Amino acid sequence: PISITRIRDRHAQIAGIGALAGGGVSRLALSDEDKQARDVLQQWMKELNLDISQDDLGNMYGLLPGRDPSLDPIVLGSHLDSVPNGGTFDGVLGVLAGLEVIQSIKESGKMPERPLLLVNFTNEEGARFPVPMISSGVLAETYSTQKMMTLTDENHITVQNELERLVLQGDETNRLQQAHAFLELHIEQGPVLEDERRQIGLVKGIQGLSWHEFTIWGDADHAGPSPMASRADAGIMAMKAMLALHEWVSSLEDQTTITFGRIKTEPFTINVIPGKTVFSADIRHPDKAVLDQRIDEMLKMVEQTMEQESGNWEETSLSYMPPVTFHEPFLQELESICREQNFSYYSMFSGAGHDAMHISKFIPTVMLFVPSIGGKSHHPAELSRWEDIGQAVQLMHEWTTGHCY
Amino acid sequence: PISITRIRDRHAQIAGIGALAGGGVSRLALSDEDKQARDVLQQWMKELNLDISQDDLGNMYGLLPGRDPSLDPIVLGSHLDSVPNGGTFDGVLGVLAGLEVIQSIKESGKMPERPLLLVNFTNEEGARFPVPMISSGVLAETYSTQKMMTLTDENHITVQNELERLVLQGDETNRLQQAHAFLELHIEQGPVLEDERRQIGLVKGIQGLSWHEFTIWGDADHAGPSPMASRADAGIMAMKAMLALHEWVSSLEDQTTITFGRIKTEPFTINVIPGKTVFSADIRHPDKAVLDQRIDEMLKMVEQTMEQESGNWEETSLSYMPPVTFHEPFLQELESICREQNFSYYSMFSGAGHDAMHISKFIPTVMLFVPSIGGKSHHPAELSRWEDIGQAVQLMHEWTTGHCY
Ligand SMILES: NC(=O)NCCC(=O)O
Ligand SMILES: NC(=O)NCCC(=O)O
Numbered sequence: 001p002i003s004i005t006r007i008r009d010r011h012a013q014i015a016g017i018g019a020l021a022g023g024g025v026s027r028l029a030l031s032d033e034d035k036q037a038r039d040v041l042q043q044w045m046k047e048l049n050l051d052i053s054q055d056d057l058g059n060m061y062g063l064l065p066g067r068d069p070s071l072d073p074i075v076l077g078s079h080l081d082s083v084p085n086g087g088t089f090d091g092v093l094g095v096l097a098g099l100e101v102i103q104s105i106k107e108s109g110k111m112p113e114r115p116l117l118l119v120n121f122t123n124e125e126g127a128r129f130p131v132p133m134i135s136s137g138v139l140a141e142t143y144s145t146q147k148m149m150t151l152t153d154e155n156h157i158t159v160q161n162e163l164e165r166l167v168l169q170g171d172e173t174n175r176l177q178q179a180h181a182f183l184e185l186h187i188e189q190g191p192v193l194e195d196e197r198r199q200i201g202l203v204k205g206i207q208g209l210s211w212h213e214f215t216i217w218g219d220a221d222h223a224g225p226s227p228m229a230s231r232a233d234a235g236i237m238a239m240k241a242m243l244a245l246h247e248w249v250s251s252l253e254d255q256t257t258i259t260f261g262r263i264k265t266e267p268f269t270i271n272v273i274p275g276k277t278v279f280s281a282d283i284r285h286p287d288k289a290v291l292d293q294r295i296d297e298m299l300k301m302v303e304q305t306m307e308q309e310s311g312n313w314e315e316t317s318l319s320y321m322p323p324v325t326f327h328e329p330f331l332q333e334l335e336s337i338c339r340e341q342n343f344s345y346y347s348m349f350s351g352a353g354h355d356a357m358h359i360s361k362f363i364p365t366v367m368l369f370v371p372s373i374g375g376k377s378h379h380p381a382e383l384s385r386w387e388d389i390g391q392a393v394q395l396m397h398e399w400t401t402g403h404c405y
Numbered sequence: 406p407i408s409i410t411r412i413r414d415r416h417a418q419i420a421g422i423g424a425l426a427g428g429g430v431s432r433l434a435l436s437d438e439d440k441q442a443r444d445v446l447q448q449w450m451k452e453l454n455l456d457i458s459q460d461d462l463g464n465m466y467g468l469l470p471g472r473d474p475s476l477d478p479i480v481l482g483s484h485l486d487s488v489p490n491g492g493t494f495d496g497v498l499g500v501l502a503g504l505e506v507i508q509s510i511k512e513s514g515k516m517p518e519r520p521l522l523l524v525n526f527t528n529e530e531g532a533r534f535p536v537p538m539i540s541s542g543v544l545a546e547t548y549s550t551q552k553m554m555t556l557t558d559e560n561h562i563t564v565q566n567e568l569e570r571l572v573l574q575g576d577e578t579n580r581l582q583q584a585h586a587f588l589e590l591h592i593e594q595g596p597v598l599e600d601e602r603r604q605i606g607l608v609k610g611i612q613g614l615s616w617h618e619f620t621i622w623g624d625a626d627h628a629g630p631s632p633m634a635s636r637a638d639a640g641i642m643a644m645k646a647m648l649a650l651h652e653w654v655s656s657l658e659d660q661t662t663i664t665f666g667r668i669k670t671e672p673f674t675i676n677v678i679p680g681k682t683v684f685s686a687d688i689r690h691p692d693k694a695v696l697d698q699r700i701d702e703m704l705k706m707v708e709q710t711m712e713q714e715s716g717n718w719e720e721t722s723l724s725y726m727p728p729v730t731f732h733e734p735f736l737q738e739l740e741s742i743c744r745e746q747n748f749s750y751y752s753m754f755s756g757a758g759h760d761a762m763h764i765s766k767f768i769p770t771v772m773l774f775v776p777s778i779g780g781k782s783h784h785p786a787e788l789s790r791w792e793d794i795g796q797a798v799q800l801m802h803e804w805t806t807g808h809c810y
Pocket of ligand 1: 124209351353628676
């Protein structure tokens with residue numbers, strides 16, 4: 001049977017890697033901390049005698065063979081990387097839940113018909129290398145391998161550099177291919193389950209998300225002798241554009257969100273009027289048509305502000321993922337189990353992107369959510385209740401056994 | 406006599422150190438580039454047989470002895486450090502002008518009565534170590550030596566660390582003390598001389614300047630599942646505060662300026678709502694009472710915005726320099742020479758801070774300005790006319806010989 005104590009102990013061990021003094025973790029993709037966490041996972045997979053492999057993207061796999069090798073596997077897992085100053089549950093929980101389900105099936109002594117495959121995806125967050133879910137994106141042929149390998153972090157280090165440095169690169173032939181199912185368990189990272197007072201989220205799909213980088217050019221000058229009226233301050237211009245966008249999206253009162261996570265002036269010097277300002281925009285909506293319209297409107301609005309301000313600007317699209325919906329038959333099965341077991345569940349869309357988004361393109365996919373206390377995530381205070389987690393892993397276990405025997 | 410060709414050649418040589426592909430230079434205080442420029446200056450001083458010394462702050466001195474060693478020296482000079490992406494004239498010109506005047510007097514074969522002292526001040530810009538004119542500030546006892554030595558750059562490297570690494574630290578007893586006069590020639594860095602169509606600025610004084618760092622705290626969260634209405638976005642809060650300040654100062658239509666040179670969100674991640682934003686404010690006015698009032702108003706305005714936004718904030722004063730006025734008798738002498746020689750001059754205040762600001766506290770001080778084309782400075786396009794420069798150095802030479810024989 002499922003051991004919640006084992007998940008809890010393992011969670012504590014991973015949470016200690018990249019742990020911050022004030023709580024939370026920084027375990028950026030392909031950092032030394034990520035490597036440490038991978039080593040621990042590898043050790044657990046070894047102890048379970050799983051067939052371990054890695055692909056050329058650094059994705060980790062652990063296979064529990066089935067009695068019928070001709071059957072496609074059931075894939076379980078998520079990611080071990082975090083954002084800077086992130087929480088300890090995001091991603092990790094899905095990997096540990098998958099491991100626990102596989103371990104309990106293995107320990108039952110009854111070999112499954114169907115193989116079970118645990119996966120840990122590289123660079124889900126996109127925090128260090130600024131495209132999220134890049135390795136599942138390559139598996140789904142949404143992105144080219146080239147795009148993934150040449151992404152750079154702030155210090156101009158590429159994904160390829162780090163895969164080599166940390167000796168994480170396996171063979172391309174090991175890449176996840178066709179499978180019977182992919183189930184990713186994750187924390188909700190939003191307020192819905194808490195608001196609805198439910199313990200399990202059955203995830204029908206994920207809203208679309210689009211990442212952009214804007215560069216605004218004014219004209220640098222000395223902060224002292226330059227009269228206010230004659231300035232072309234790229235910081236002021238960028239702020240006007242961002243506040244206009246923020247007010248517009250807030251006034252829509254629909255599900256659109258816009259976030260400027262990165263804002264930085266250049267040359268970043270106290271007595272220099274910014275000649276340049278770079279900012280990111282993360283824009284989301286559950287409906288593709290609306291999302292696409294919002295992106296257009298965003299670009300027009302920046303253009304308008306920059307015309308008024310007589311500055312130059314440029315926009316680069318960093319990543320674009322339209323909304324996806326998950327495998328309906330699996331959702332119905334999960335709902336049936338919830339009803340039978342009297343689990344309190346809620347059918348919902350995800351506000352956050354997940355590897356399941358890409359994987360759903362070539363494997364029938366579904367996700368389970370566990371409530372996030374206060375809806376908080378990407379924050380050291382991120383927290384979920386072990387009671388809720390236990391129930392979600394139980395559901396995952398029942399559904400998996402239903403498919404592998 | 407003054408050789409403008411020599412100044413021009415030397416300028417080209419220094420401009421090559423830290424030169425940027427797109428024009429301009431980055432020669433931050435106590436960087437390898439600063440060290441290279443110092444080595445070149447040292448070599449020139451050696452060739453002139455000046456008595457070379459350094460003090461504990463890394464200030465460089467080159468003394469041409471006078472016939473009467475009991476007489477206090479005339480001090481000439483400025484600084485060799487630059488802002489990132491700065492111009493090639495800022496600071497450098499004053500050092501080269503001083504060197505040229507001393508060299509031409511030396512080469513005249515007629516030993517001066519009074520010693521002449523060339524100086525290059527450490528960290529004038531405050532671009533890397535975020536307090537400007539720190540070493541002249543220590544000489545003037547505006548700042549403690551401790552404050553200067555422990556200032557850190559963005560990589561947590563201190564001034565002391567760099568002085569040691571670059572072997573730039575001399576003896577405290579070598580510090581500039583009492584002197585007959587200090588004359589600093591500099592580019593104007595503003596539009597006044599160009600607007601007035603004059604070739605020389607006689608600088609009556611410098612406006613006050615005050616540097617502040619604001620930290621704004623909201624609450625980080627995930628950019629995807631967090632509804633717009635429930636966010637506490639520290640980036641949005643900071644932008645509202647800055648734009649309110651900008652609009653207020655612009656609407657004053659007096660001489661107040663405010664500049665937000667550094668703005669950066671944290672954790673600086675595309676899919677994380679900023680939990681923190683740090684920005685600098687550089688605020689200036691020629692009148693101390695007005696400046697002090699503006700600083701108060703600025704703090705009240707940030708407080709007001711942050712109350713509306715329900716975020717927390719903190720302000721740190723990085724440096725404060727009230728306005729100064731220069732030595733009136735020297736200004737009159739310089740004006741007389743201009744009249745005699747038919748130089749076109751203009752008496753004006755400086756919008757930028759200079760080491761002369763601190764030095765004027767203990768040495769009778771005056772400054773000369775050369776026009777900046779388009780008023781531009783702290784920008785690669787910073788430029789001055791060699792014709793204007795020649796005239797200003799000529800004036801400096803005449804005034805200096807008037808005082809040293
Ligand atoms: N779950 C999660 O934090 N994914 C990263 C991609 C996103 O920003 O939604
Ligand atoms: N001249 C100059 O750029 N000085 C730096 C101090 C200031 O910001 O005014």
